[in-house]
Each structure stands twice: as C-alpha cells, then as structure tokens.
Amino acid sequence: MFSDKWLAAVFALCVFLSAAGTAAFEPIARPDLERIFAENAVTGTFAFLDVSEDRLHLVNPDRARQRFFPASTFKIANSLIALEAGVVGDEHEIIPYGGKPQPFKSWERDMSMREAIKVSNVPVYLELARRVGLDRYREWLDRLDYGNQQTGSVVEPFWLTGPLAVSAVEQVRFLARLAKSELPANIDTQAIVRDIVLVEQRDRAALFAKSGWSTSPDPQIGWLVGWVERDDRVFAFALNIDIGSRKDVALRESLAKELLEEFGVWKGI
DSSP states (O other): OOOOOHHHHHHHHHHHHHHHHHHHHEEEGGGGGGHHHHHOOOEEEEEEETTTTTEEESSSSHHTTTBBBOGGGGGGHHHHHHHHSSSSSSSEEEEESSSSSOOSGGGGSOOOOOOHHHOOOOOOOOHHHHHHHHHHHHHHHHHOTTTOOTTTTTTSSTTSSSSOOOOOHHHHHHHHHTTTTTTSSSSHHHHHHHHHHHHEEOOSSSEEEEEEOOOSSSSSEEEEEEEEEEEEEEEEEEEEHHHHGGGGGTHHHHHHHHHHHTTTTTTTT
C-alpha cells in the first residue's frame, strides 16, 4: 500500500501542476498600449495571441471580451463553410453578384471567392449564404465554436446586422486554429482559406488579414483580424474600434500594424 506521505506528496504535485497550468492561460492585460487608441482619439481593443506559447495579451480587456457583429471578418469562416458545404466548387468558381446596383462599383461584377474576399464583395457572399442555408450555418457555427453561434431566422444579413456576434478574444482563438489547420474541417479547405486571406509577405513573415465594418450599430464598429506567421511561429490578432467618422475607417489597418510592431512581429522586420 502507498504511504500517507507518498500520497500527500503526489497530491501536492498535482495541485502545483494544476495551478501552473491555469496561470499559463491567464490573459495578460496591456494598459501600456491603451495610449495608441488614445493618441488616435478612438475607443477600441486589441487581442494578441502568441499561439506557440498560448500567451494572450489584451489591450482594454473588458472590451476584448465584448461581442460585436463580425461584419466582413466573417468572410473568413464563411469561405470555409461554403467550401465545406460544397456550394462552391473551389476558390476560382465565378459567383454571380445579382446584377443590382451596389454601394461600390467594384462589387458590380461576378467574381470568384478569391477575388470577392479581397474587395469584401457583399452580394457575392450573400449568394453563397443563400446556397448554404440556415441549417448548415447553425451546424457549422457550432462545430467551429464561432462567437454566440446565432443566425436568427433570415440567412442573408445575420453577420452584418446580427444576431451573430463575436469578441476579439473569440476571433483570435478561431484564427489560431485556422492558421494551424486545427479546425474541424478538411485540411485542404483550411489551406485554401488561409491562401485567400494572405495580404502581404516579407522575407521572414507573412500577414493574413480581413477587415470588417459594421454600420448598423451606434457607434459603428470597425475590425481588422488575422495572424502573422514569422519564423515558424503564429501570432493571431483582432482589433476593433468605434467608427465615429469616415476617417476612422482607415485607422483599422494603421492601428493594427502599430500594435503588431509593439509586439515585435510585423512592422520594421
């Protein structure tokens, strides 16, 4: 039989390891970086996940956990769902936009998913949404553990005007799994989605990103989410800000890159 001292030692070790494991997953608040939002006169948050270390840094932690409509950042998950559901053959298949006038001339053209995600073509992705349907969306949102997983009763605008909502923390967790091919989806599908959101490459790094602009809430919400691959490591990020005026829209990219530079993973490499 085991002695009481041996059992006590094993118990103490288990408690220590459990505590150490819990500490490793505690988010790190970064109040020092809140100045970047203040200097640009916007309210926002930034979640940064060092995937290899599973170290999550949060600028404005309360907001980082707050859910907002994902807007066009959902095109990342939407592309994966459309491919997995088989409603589009591949990223090169031409998808009709519907022929109606659009807010942007760049949307008034039939195009492939590869093209459509670059210009954030809403009518093309609405066509894909109609093909997918609510039942399959509900199934996939659950499988992907994406945000609040809510679709409502109308297929077309649920990621633009709700009820689908996601936090910055949830965004980085989802994107980290995609970057590492760890989503519950075909490996080739995940590779395609990664490829179509690649926006910039440098000698030692690659930036994958998607913007979003939710115009229905007040204030409006702007997003930039993605990840950086550098030296065989992955760093997922999600920024959102209140959009108070048209000039704030451009801040999504500039703020995200400034914050990525603060973490030493992108600008200035």
